[in-house]
Amino acid sequence: MSATRPRPSRIGDALAQVGACGLFLFQLIGAIPKSLRHIKETIRQVWFVGAMSLVIIMTCGLFVGMVLGLQLYDVLSRFGSAAMSGTVVALALYRELGPVVTALLFAGRAGTSITAEIGLMRATDQLAAMEMMAVDPLAYVATPRFLAGIVAMPLLVCVFNALAILGAHVVCVTWLGLDNGTFWSNMTTNVDVWTDVVNGVWKSAAFGAVVALIAVFQGYTTPPTSEGVAYATTRTVVFSSIAVLALDFVMTAFLT
Amino acid sequence: MSAANAPERTDALVQVRGLSTELNGKTIFDRLDLDVPRGKITAIMGPSGTGKTTLLRHITGQLMPDAGEIRVDGHNVPTLARGELFDLREKIGYLFQNSALLTDFTVFENVAFPLRQHLKLPEEILRNIVLTKLQAVGLRGAAELMPSELSGGMARRVALARAIVRDPMLILYDEPFVGLDPIALNQILKLIRTLNDTLGITSILVAHEFAAVGRAADHVYLIAGGKVAAQGTPAELARGESDWTRQFFGGEADGPVPFQYPARDYAADLGFPPSGRTERAR
């Protein structure tokens, strides 16, 4: 197996890279059965990709919830509907902000580290060494990280949302004086498990797949130089941000 | 170049016939023929950029040649399916130039890696095998260190322990002496010799250092210009009967391998009237 080395300097190359990324997805999916033999590696990656992102996700979730609470309480009060603050916060979070913000943070925190790690493994011949030990690096290195992204993202989104609701509750109820019962009962009547919460979970799993795919692809195909790895991490953040927002639009159009 | 004293075909573990490769528009090999006898240490030498590492990658099927046949233990590598290739690779050890240890595992886990991936051994047996191999390279005490805590020579010895952990029939050494101090160099050299003598492992050694190679190798191929430029025992080559061997082993700056990279007319490049002198192409 030789590494393909795309140079996205020209416009045609960008298209070629999208194509290569798509083919890479099929390779990853094809390697899933083999990677189940390395299930421990997948578990380890869930730890690195997911649990290690918890702190940033929880902090950002809390602040996003507090800001949403402040803004929405202020705006809704003008229409005499401050009681709806909790509902709007929850709906905005579950349907959009939770998955999207978490995916962007995930790309910055976990995506870059996946790209850099795989890129350095390529640069230091670790991937070639696995090939030589008759271990398929696609099944041992790439696919576990891809799967870990799919598993970890929905869980991170749930944590993010829970913290954001808490933040909004602190602002609206404790700080701005909205009635506690009103906050919750309004939310519970208007938020639906399936259309809001579960759809958000599907969405975030898709985002996790996209971010992890791009991160693994960039790391796997980067030129094995320090410059190459640096560019690849940048590209991971840029491409996965674009891909997440575009996919968000498509999924929102089809899911709701 | 005709092979004057080519070993008999039957005892060659690796046979290369008519190998041709082009990489990025540059011809690396041009109908190369080469035999690696079983149970011996064969050195492959040559100026930088002649594709010695590429040859190793051909032998292990990491890179497919444009044409030619590479038989390893009877299997023609370029035609093998991925699964068969992996089966073959389980019998080959490969020592990378930069050791290529897995950075997030300890020394012990690095050496244990091939065993864990391919065999379901009880932990106790696995531990014994790994410690035996580490003892062989003199690093049993370093078992719990991380690769980042090792010096270059130690990392290479760990990589060697990992390469032999499954008792391969063939070991490929890619530039094992580069960047080592004389002590570490001699340690590696001794290991290569010992492994070959005690385990009867066939070895292919790619290196520049003729002094070191001369002490280890049974047979030396000098590759230049995509072909075998000279071959023989180290002593034969050291006598320097051709331009190639004289330049390479004598370490002359100019010769069949030109000092000047092919270029335009020198005077014209500097803006003077052309002198008609161009640097000759290789």
Added chain:
Amino acid sequence: MAQRRSYQVGTGLFILLGFAALAYLATQTTSVANFRQGDTYTLKASFTNIGQLKLRSPVKLAGVRIGSVSAIELDPVKLQASVKLSIDRHYSELPDDSSAAIFTSGLLGDQYVGVQPGGSPDMFKDGDEFLLTQSSLQLEDLIGKFLVSGSPKPAEQDAAKPSADNHQKE
């Protein structure tokens, strides 16, 4: 290996945390939270227009939640909305001449069924129907009427009498 073990435990905790968060979101912040009601009994009420009333909208008496909307159907004969209300057994002492009305909390808020207690000595039994109902206040109707009649206070008049037209809001 001790190292590997701790990863597995850590990953397990992480996954547990994620599912706990999901469970919290699903059960505490959504309509699922309203399902955990104990014993209920059902009352029926017909409205000419239910506006934005939805399944599981709250039923309130004096502002206190006493149950929720359990079914909304269109009565094919009367062409009215037939709404079933699940009332908590805890509040079984409702006079049978109580009235039900659809209110909006706030200007743009959620709609709910408000119960005004009557004075009858007899109490509602399971399956009884509210005789007095008052439909949802249609903001569009009010504005329309205000524009046509030029009446300064259309809201009060209309709120007292449910609008007779079967204007179906989308």
